[in-house]
Amino acid sequence: MDSNKKYWKGLEELNRTPEFVEKNKHEFAEPLPIEEVLSGAGLASRTPRRDFLKALGFGVGAVTLAACQKVPVHKSIPYLIKPEEVTPGVANYYTSTYNGHAILVKTREGRPIKVEGNPGDLLAGGGLSAQAQASVLDLYDTNRLKDPQMDGGDAGWDAIDSFVKQQLAAAQAGGKKIRIISSTVHSPSTQAVINDFVAKYPAAAHINYDAFSYTGIIQANQQSFGKAVLPHYNFDKADVIVSVGADFLGSWISGEEFTKQYVSNRGSKALESKKMSRHIQFESGMxxxxxxxxARIPVKVSEEGLVLIALYNAISGTTLPGTKKLENAKAATAVTLAAKELLAAKGKALVVAGSNEVANQVVANAINTLLGSYGATIDLDNPSNQYKGNDAQFVAFLNEAKRGEVGAAIFLNANPAYDYFNTKEVKEALSKIKLKVSFAGQKDETADLCTVIAPNHHYLESWGDDSAVSGYYTIMQPTINPVYNTRQAEQSLLIWSENATTDYYAYVRNNWISNLLTLGGLSGQSGWETLLQTGFVKVAPKAAAPVANAANVGAAAQLVAANSAKLAASGDDKVEVQLYLNTAIGDGSYANNPWLQELPDPVSKVTWDNYAALAPKHAEKLGVEEGDVVKIEANGYSVELPVLLQPGQAQGTVSIAVGYGRTHSGLVGNSVGKNAYPFASFSNGTVGKTLVATISKTGDVSPLAQTQTHHSYEGRDVIREVSLKEYLKDPAAGTDHGKEHKTYDLWEAHERPVYDWKMAIDLNACTGCGACIVACSAENNIPVVGKDEVRRRREMHWIRIDRYYSYEKNGKAEADEETGMVTKEKQIAELDNLDYVTVVHQPMLCQHCDHAPCETVCPVLATVHSSEGLNQMAYNRCVGTRYCANNCPYKVRRFNWFNYWNDSRFDNYLQNEHTQLVLNPDVTTRFRGVMEKCSMCVQRIQAGKLKAKIEKRPLTDGEIKVACQQTCTANAIIFGNANDPNSELSKALKSERTYYVLQELNVQPGIGYQVKVRNTIENELA
Incomplete structure (x- = not known):
């Protein structure tokens, strides 16, 4: 740990608030409510704690008596004709694709239970996002439509087909327009189906509509270079990266792909070669x-464009028209230093901007032209296909519809009645269209306004393909028969256009055999079968064409300056608002997924809500505290949101996540948070997500369900962080190497002759995205508990990502020795420091200690050490004393307060007729009153060992991957056998950067962490 820095998880810990101090006097969230644990047994609600074991004894006795009684024997009936590909108890894996990523789908007895990344995936190399991991749960969502609907009631497919074809023919004959509105289509076969549909109905046209669009980048490239494309960015080829408001490791364009690229220049391998890229970030919200x-420099929303202009001026040595002096002195200094760094890395530099304003992107293009980025770190000739939405085209469609020119509108994966900023205009437009068809899998906000709902298959039930980036094609194949009476949208379009091929499987196969297989050197039926096994084909990229200097930069700079002036808020009640996507709920499409709703936000650690993120100093000025509800008003719309005090938030700004406030999402997502989309507006050809609003207190309070400070390390040091300069001087800088810790053995050590399972985690690679949390939940049947239970500190995740803020110490916020709290005066004096915090993410899970303190206190030997180095749980022995959780210094054990999978109070989240089909049969579901924790995916270890035994060979390194490791695009987690000196795990643990959290306690943890290294310029900015 950097001794010059102060590290803390949240403001309540920094300020030692009374609530925080009081909570940490108690080991557990609250006294054990016996009435909750035993209510199912009909025991008195006031059973005292000393009668707990009596009550449990009665329960155990009753179970024993029940086991001795004669019961009817129910014989299981085997397959009469066993499907060739199904072996009971053995998993099958199928290749498929998710948003352009090649994936593998694990099925058991014909039901998909887990999604994994395909190791050959070009984009993420086998990693997957939290959304992809959670997507399997949506398959079993009972909110999905069971049958097609017409005029609000169920209808048969024949009736739907007859009616739609009749209406389409009438629209065509009557000179009316037909419009297909979809989210970006990057499937070659889907696009071919749409093209065939348009050929049948010449009055038809296809409009790509994205709720969160990148029209600004596409149109800027058209203006600058005559190429209306979304570039393919190469962060792995950049030595210096400057981002102005682009969250490229999160929700910006292709987060998993960019994470893989980014970490390749910053992880262990890069550091071993004494190299590391430098990344400078200008942004308003953290x-x-x-x-x-x-280096992260907070700037106002209105300053982002000015930063780009200043950066261009500093690099070019000229002054653009409309240039204004940056009032933010820290930002001005950072721009000068960033320009110097970028010029030194010319040809290996990259500047990205998150704004959807065309003018801002034109200036960014001009900067990258000066740096020689095109053809190196930016590829215009092999572009991304991930976002093709055109904001102006959708506006034109609404105007056509309002004029009565549109006779039919068909919506595919598009929900503008929710996620367009002017839903009133959408409803008015749809009211004048006779035929409105939605392919929504559930009755969402737009489907609710439609004449016909022809529910689409879930992607795990579908045939198809994808091409997220040019030259990379992935195949989609069904892994289960349709759960409900749904039909693939493409097949519906084929039927309605009376295509010669109405079977979409045959259509996809023919398209590949005729057009795509040859791109990958395959052909015919054998090539098709090879494709289904590999899952993708790659094509050599096109050579980069020379790029001229970006055009129109002077005019763009003037427009940037004018827009910045409009965004500048003046007055105490005015704030600059930024709308953003978070990595869990996204644009709102995933709002009904409980795994994603309960995933803590990577920065704020808030679940089940969106909020108004304010800088602590700004909140102090407004007189609001965390959890206070504020009203934000702009553009004739207002929302009331709880306040989150966010260190690092730019002063005078508010960040709000979109994707919440759904009304037709389902039982899980309805009425969670507030809808912020209506704050957006259309100008200069794009939909902008920044604005000026008024903010005011309402007097209400709505506590947030935040997980970060649920557990305390009692002030112990757990983070190690150094600068690249320090690391190059001493690769062991920041570790405990050379520092002696006394060790004591209270018992004889046991030999581990074959396997000693351990883990290494690289803090330099971990971005804090949280995909590992969802992967662990899917693999290990971890239940969702809901917002109220999270507030009570009862979340069940086996792995968490701790987020630590830090800044240079100045002694202001030291706690009073007597009370343990920080005075209000010291808190206020500290506020200036909170603007320039740095952050470290640390995955924390059971450390599988060799001297595990939990094992020595368990009265019933429910937790014991295995001969392979694992700390194991025997759930049927656990009586729920929670002594183990009390004695665990890492606070990684979870107590089951309820039978979450079967308790009626959790119906909205888990308990329905289909959701339990997603359960992994290799992992038991735990019951009320027991402890659980990370098992290092022991079921995967056993499966790997069994496979090697059957094949009469030793296990190979990397053959067994735990769930968190497998989904991590950054390769931050390494699992393996420490007895193998040549294993990747052993090499990682021998790194000079490796240290062990709380090693001084002599618990001998089995997980080694590698010190966080920053290529910092903070000292130069100070």
Whole structure:
């Protein structure tokens, strides 16, 4: 740990608030409510704690008596004709694709239970996002439509087809327009189906509509270079990266792909070669990308464009028209230093901007032209296909519809009645269209306004393909028969256009055999079968064409300056608002997924809500505290949101996540948070997500369900962080190497002759995204508990990502020795420091200690050490004393307060007729009153060992991957056998950067962490 820095998890810990101090006097969230644990047994609600074991004894006795009674024997009936590909108890894996990523889908007895990344995936190399991991749960969502609907009631497919074809023919004959509105289509076969549909109905046209669009970048490239494309960015080829408001490790364009690229220049391998890229971030709200930057400079929303202009001026040595002096002195200094760094890395530099304003992107293009980025770190000739939405085209569609020119509108994966900023205009437009069809899988806000709902298959039930980036094609194949009476949208379009091929499987296969297989050197039926096994084909990229200097930069700079002036808030009640996507709920499409709702936000650690993120100093000025509800008003719309005090937030700004406030999402997502989309507006050809609003207190309070400070290390040091300069001087800087810790053995050590399972975690690679949390939940049947239970500190996640803020110590916020609290005066004096915090993310899970303190206090030997170095749980022995949780210094054990999977109070989240089909049969579901924790995916270890035994060979290194490791695009987690000196795990643990958390306690943890290294310029900015 950097001795010059102060590290803390949240403001309540920094300020030692009375609530924080009081909570940490108690080991557990609250006294054990016996009435909750035993209510199912009909015991008195006031059973005292000393009668707990009596009550349990009665329960155990009753179970024993029940086991001795004669009961009817129910014989299981085997398959009469066993499917060739199904072996009971053995998993099958199928290749498929998710948003352009090649994936593998694990099925058991014909039901998909887990999604994994395909190791050959070009984008993420086998890693997957939290959304992809959670997508399997949506398959079993009972809110999905069971049958097609017409005029609000169920209808048969024949009736739907007849009616739609009749209406389409009438619209065509009557000179009316037909419009297909979809989210970006990057499937070659889907696009071919749409093209065939348009050929059948010449009055038809296809409009790509994205709720969170990148029209600004596409149009800027058209203006600058005559190429209306979304570039393919190469962060792995950049030695210096400057981002102005682009959360490229999170929700910006292709977060997983960019994470893989980014870490390749910053992880262990890069550091071993004494190299590391430098990353400078300018942004208003704290993002995942900002937390990982070497230098992060908070700027107002209105200053982002001015930063780009200043950066261009500093690099070019000229002054653009409209240039204004940056009032933010820290930002001005950072721009000068950033320009110097970028010029020194010319040809290996990259500047990205998150704004959807065309003018801002034109200036960014001009900067990258000066740096020689095109053809190196930016590829215009092999572009991304991930976002093609055109904001102006959708506006034109609404105007056509309002004029009565549109006779039919078909919506595919698009929900503008929720996520367009002017839903009133959408409803008015749809009211004048006779035929309105939605392919929504559930009755969402737009489907609710439609004449016909032809529910689409879930992607795990579908055939298809994808091409997220040019030259990379992935195949989608079904892994289960349709759960409900749904039909693939493409097949519906084929039927309605009376295509010669109405079977979409045949259509996809023909398209590949005729057009795509040859791109990957395959052909015919054998090539098709090879494709289904590999999951993708890659094509050699096109050579980069020379790029001329970006055009129109002078005019763009003037427009940037004018827009910045409009965004500048003046007055105490005015704030600059930024709307953003978070990595869990995204644009709102995932709002009904409980795994994602309960995933803590990577920065704020808030679950089940969106909020108004304010800088602590700004909140102090407004007289509001965390959890206070404020009203934000702009553009004729207002929302009331709880306040989150966010260190690092730019003063005078508010960040609000979109994707919440759904009304037709389902039982889980309805009425969670507030809808912020209506704050957006259309100008200069794009939909902007920044604005000026008024803010006021309401007097209400709505506590947030935040997980970060649920557990305390009692002030012990757990983070190690150094600068690259310090690391190059001493690779062991920041570790405990050379520092002696006395060790004591209270018992004889046991030999581990074959396996000694351990883990290494690279803090330099971990971005804090949280995908590992969802992967662990999916693999290990971890239940969702809901907002109220999270507030009570009862979340069940086996792995958490601790987020630590830090800044240079100045002694202001030291706690009073007598009370343990920080005075209000010292808190206020500290506020200036909170603008320039840095962040470290640390995955924390059971450390599988060799001297595990939990094992020595368990009265029933429910937790014991295995002969392979694992700390194991025997759930049926556990009586729920919670002594183990009390004695665990890492606070990684979870207590089951309820039978979450079967308790009626959790119906909205888990308990329905289909959701339990997602459970992994290799892992038991735990019951009320027991402890659970990370098992190092022991079921995967056993499966790997069994496979090697059957094949009569030793296990190979890397053959067994735990769930958190497998999904990590950054390769931050390494698991393996420490007895193998050549294993990747052993090499990682031998790194000079490796240290062990709380090693001084002599618990001998089995997880080694590698020190966080920053290529910092903070000293130069100070």
């Amino acid at each position: 993002s995942i990308t900002g937390t990982n930057a070497d």
